[in-house]
Amino acid sequence: MTKLPILAALAAAFLAQPATAQPASAPRTAVVAHADLDLATHKGVKTLDRRIWRAVIAVCGTAPDYDLEGRNDVRECRRDTRALASAEAEQVIADATRARPIRVTTRAK
Helix, strand or coil: CCCHHHHHHHHHHHHCCCCCCCCCCCCCEEEECCCCCCCCCHHHHHHHHHHHHHHHHHHHCCCCCCCHHHHHHHHHHHHHHHHHHHHHHHHHHHCCCCCCCEEEECCCC
């Protein structure tokens, strides 16, 4: 008896399974504290920018070099997330007396 009919039946059964939809990924958040920074100075603003970038990397994650689509997704996540966080940071810098942490959150897909 050959194994070919058995393998063909298994392949047909596997391919006949309905595809399951992947749930949308929930936004991930990191909090960037800045109460210890003097945002009225260039040094304070640069330090805040570095903290935001580290938070962006943390919430967007990384992808292996061989996963081109994953790397593109990470790049897009970082771009969009940084833009959102930078907009919030600009508001905080404009009102440097406000001591509220900045939330860095990815967009839900």
